[in-house]
Amino acid sequence: MFILGGTSAKNVATNLTHCLRQPLLRTTYMRFPDDEFYVRLHDNIAGQDVVIVQTAYPDQKIVELLLIQDAVHDAGAKKITVVLPYFGYSRQDKKFKDGEAISARAIAQHISLHADCVITVDPHKEHILKFFTVPAYSCSAISTIAHYLKEQNIDFILAPDKGAEDRARKAAALINCEYDYLEKTRIDGSTVKITPKKLDALGKHVAIIDDIISTGSTMAQSIKELKKQGAASVSVACTHGLFVGGAKEKLLAANCDEIISTDTIETEFSKVSTADCIAETLLKTVQHIKN
Numbered sequence: 091m092f093i094l095g096g097t098s099a100k101n102v103a104t105n106l107t108h109c110l111r112q113p114l115l116r117t118t119y120m121r122f123p124d125d126e127f128y129v130r131l132h133d134n135i136a137g138q139d140v141v142i143v144q145t146a147y148p149d150q151k152i153v154e155l156l157l158i159q160d161a162v163h164d165a166g167a168k169k170i171t172v173v174l175p176y177f178g179y180s181r182q183d184k185k186f187k188d189g190e191a192i193s194a195r196a197i198a199q200h201i202s203l204h205a206d207c208v209i210t211v212d213p214h215k216e217h218i219l220k221f222f223t224v225p226a227y228s229c230s231a232i233s234t235i236a237h238y239l240k241e242q243n244i245d246f247i248l249a250p251d252k253g254a255e256d257r258a259r260k261a262a263a264l265i266n267c268e269y270d271y272l273e274k275t276r277i278d279g280s281t282v283k284i285t286p287k288k289l290d291a292l293g294k295h296v297a298i299i300d301d302i303i304s305t306g307s308t309m310a311q312s313i314k315e316l317k318k319q320g321a322a323s324v325s326v327a328c329t330h331g332l333f334v335g336g337a338k339e340k341l342l343a344a345n346c347d348e349i350i351s352t353d354t355i356e357t358e359f360s361k362v363s364t365a366d367c368i369a370e371t372l373l374k375t376v377q378h379i380k381n
């Protein structure tokens with residue numbers, strides 16, 4: 091088996107080679123003067139299993155992935171597994187208004203063209219896995235995030251909305267602490283309203299957990315609510331740290347004590363590795379595909 095690391099998941103791919111004790115496929119990536127992408131493979135992969143690791147975000151990285159898949163398919167790989175540490179477009183998972191594209195489905199269908207199996211980490215909603223036309227699996231970074239938070243002496247977990255409650259409950263169970271959730275109303279892409287609610291957070295070291303931090307508005311509003319209620323410290327943790335539109339500044343302005351994310355999108359806040367959970371799923375699913 092070869093592991094092929096795309097440009098948006100170099101660390102995850104390298105860590106996977108260590109976890110699975112498999113070589114990294116040698117590649118050349120380049121951009122032409124007009125910014126079009128170029129890929130060339132340097133190992134003979136005919137008849138081999140190849141695991142392509144590439145975060146499908148932002149748009150350019152999706153095109154890179156499609157070209158890499160084309161090269162791997164053309165070189166005669168036996169099985170192609172695509173690992174998407176972060177699956178971009180997953181939040182547009184249905185038509186919210188008539189005439190919209192179901193973006194998650196559109197991207198999934200294109201990725202499926204040269205894939206035998208897809209693995210992604212903490213998808214926004216599990217049902218997006220069905221958009222792939224090949225077997226698709228998810229794994230979760232929640233236990234590794236919880237392990238990190240436990241070491242920071244976090245003693246209260248908060249979900250910023252009902253959709254994140256399940257993640258908060260799982261993390262709290264692993265840490266062995268209390269959890270709660272808030273009610274969030276999204277006004278637009280970068281504005282949210284958090285309904286005030288009495289939380290048992292007085293004097294506690296709280297971590298707010300979500301799948302994605304994008305503009306940071308959800309977290310910033312939640313931090314303010316917790317600080318108002320006397321939390322001793324408030325950290326924010328997510329699987330996918332997009333940190334767009336001044337998110338970092340927004341979180342710091344809200345007096346956030348620590349920002350934690352995984353390496354599905356590599357940023358200065360990538361403190362938790364997803365390689366173990368991906369490796370575990372790969373071992374199960376690649377075996378499953380072979381049988």
Ligand code: R5P
Pocket residue numbers: 250253254279280282300301302303304305306307308309
């Ligand atoms: C939405 O349902 C997600 O789970 C996150 O809560 C959302 O993407 C966070 O966005 P933002 O950081 O822009 O508030």
